[in-house]
Amino acid sequence: MEEQGTGKGSASGEGQRTVECADALEWLSARETLAGSSVITSLPDVSEFPALSLAEWKQWFIRAAARVMAKVPTEGVAIFYQTDVKKTGAWVDKGYLISRAAEEAGCETLWHKVVCRTAPGTVTFGRPAYSHLLCFSRGVRVELSRATPDVLPHAGEVTWTRGMGTQACLTACRFILEHTATRTVVDPFCGHGTVLAVANALGLDAVGVELSRKRAKKARALRVVFDSGTLRLSSSTDPESADEP
Numbered sequence: 001m002e003e004q005g006t007g008k009g010s011a012s013g014e015g016q017r018t019v020e021c022a023d024a025l026e027w028l029s030a031r032e033t034l035a036g037s038s039v040i041t042s043l044p045d046v047s048e049f050p051a052l053s054l055a056e057w058k059q060w061f062i063r064a065a066a067r068v069m070a071k072v073p074t075e076g077v078a079i080f081y082q083t084d085v086k087k088t089g090a091w092v093d094k095g096y097l098i099s100r101a102a103e104e105a106g107c108e109t110l111w112h113k114v115v116c117r118t119a120p121g122t123v124t125f126g127r128p129a130y131s132h133l134l135c136f137s138r139g140v141r142v143e144l145s146r147a148t149p150d151v152l153p154h155a156g157e158v159t160w161t162r163g164m165g166t167q168a169c170l171t172a173c174r175f176i177l178e179h180t181a182t183r184t185v186v187d188p189f190c191g192h193g194t195v196l197a198v199a200n201a202l203g204l205d206a207v208g209v210e211l212s213r214k215r216a217k218k219a220r221a222l223r224v225v226f227d228s229g230t231l232r233l234s235s236s237t238d239p240e241s242a243d244e245p
């Protein structure tokens, strides 16, 4: 079943938003290249696939990432925000898995940033202290003189444990604005819609796809505002229902 919703119009300077409740891979398969668009997304973790073994999830993850990149036009970029996990004593490196998918899809790595989730020097268990922010493209290339920081000291505000931080979203959206001609951001696994809200706040149009009806609803409603130069989430979030499907 698909639901659709449109966000604020551009009278306020914000971009338009559409969120569909659908399976991302089916949604992508039903489309040609995402003309005029770049992608910013976070693929679901193995914990969201209780029926799959780790090896099966890895195959799904690489296939899904390659499918996403295959739909990004030559003039666009695909940006992934992923946090590694440790399973049965081994480190699952999602940066590596995404990079394998990029090679399959014929994309080059434009940058690989590290986003601190906790202060450097902190010991963490289960999930590492940083997330990967990786950018790929077939056609876009970056001039060395226009480099941006490789380490983001703060991910920014999140709406839930699996959410993408607002500062990471801002870095990704600004890169799209400043280095590509694309003016629509697609997030095929949009969760609560942080990417969509930040894209809209910068004047970019945004399209989200999300399997969970509840999260798709949140993704239609989420807003961010610039408050004294800092990006803040402006709609209330409900931690009680944060992990509900």
Ligand SMILES: C[S@@+](CC[C@H](N)C(=O)[O-])C[C@H]1O[C@@H](n2cnc3c(N)ncnc32)[C@H](O)[C@@H]1O
Binding pocket: 022, 023, 024, 025, 041, 042, 043, 044, 045, 048, 159, 162, 163, 164, 165, 188, 189, 190, 191, 192, 193, 194, 195, 209, 210, 211, 212, 215
């Ligand atoms: C890592 S979370 C994304 C979080 C998001 N960036 C945010 O800030 O809220 C992955 C999301 O993918 C969704 N998902 C899982 N499988 C999906 C599928 N086949 N199609 C679309 N969405 C899916 C999950 O419900 C989850 O919300």
